[in-house]
Amino acid sequence: xxxxxxxxxxxxxxxxxxxxxxxxxxxxxxxxxxxxxxxxxxxxxxxxxxxxxxxxxxxxxxxxxxxxxxxxxxxxxxxxxxxxxxxxxxxxxxxxxxxxxxxxxxxxxx
Amino acid sequence: xxxxxxxxxxxxxxxxxxxxxxxxxxxxxxxxxxxxxxxxxxxxxxxxxxxxxxxxxxxxxxxxxxxxxxxxxxxxxxxxxxxxxxxxxxxxxxxxxxxxxxxxxxxxxxxx
Numbered sequence: 001x002x003x004x005x006x007x008x009x010x011x012x013x014x015x016x017x018x019x020x021x022x023x024x025x026x027x028x029x030x031x032x033x034x035x036x037x038x039x040x041x042x043x044x045x046x047x048x049x050x051x052x053x054x055x056x057x058x059x060x061x062x063x064x065x066x067x068x069x070x071x072x073x074x075x076x077x078x079x080x081x082x083x084x085x086x087x088x089x090x091x092x093x094x095x096x097x098x099x100x101x102x103x104x105x106x107x108x109x110x
Numbered sequence: 111x112x113x114x115x116x117x118x119x120x121x122x123x124x125x126x127x128x129x130x131x132x133x134x135x136x137x138x139x140x141x142x143x144x145x146x147x148x149x150x151x152x153x154x155x156x157x158x159x160x161x162x163x164x165x166x167x168x169x170x171x172x173x174x175x176x177x178x179x180x181x182x183x184x185x186x187x188x189x190x191x192x193x194x195x196x197x198x199x200x201x202x203x204x205x206x207x208x209x210x211x212x213x214x215x216x217x218x219x220x221x222x
Contacts, residue, residue: 042213
């Protein structure tokens, strides 16, 4: 059974802090790892990582994958209150199956 | 672009009733997923389709749950009979495999 484990499960920081969220997977036929942000409604797509060691960046968010260890981190620098959300990691297999982790609840205080 | 469209957005029903949730994926996407989200269990994959064919339904909790995709633009998730423990937000999502997943806004189900 495919397994995705995220840590920490929750995190409380102040504006301006930098946070690192972790994701590790146990899966056969790994294809890609994806990160999503979920606020009040549905998850929205952030990054898709397929190759090892190549950083994907979008503004203050960045992510990188270690394909050998099936481990990824999501970094958020200079956090803002608007970054408060659940961050979900998911693994995509070559069969097209996407399995999510439990998520990390990030709370950014002003 | 309309995005993934789900209906109803909210459903409140009594135990034992049949519930049907509907989903229209993004046009051109070839994969469709049904997820259930609760506080306790997070986001769980129930079933997914590739080119309208069910690929993996191992996440469907039990025989009370069934899903169909009669064509590329429509899918249903049915619960019969419903039970209080089925209360959750049910998400439909689509993708152009192997691309990222795009979610609908979810159907919040409450079974009394």
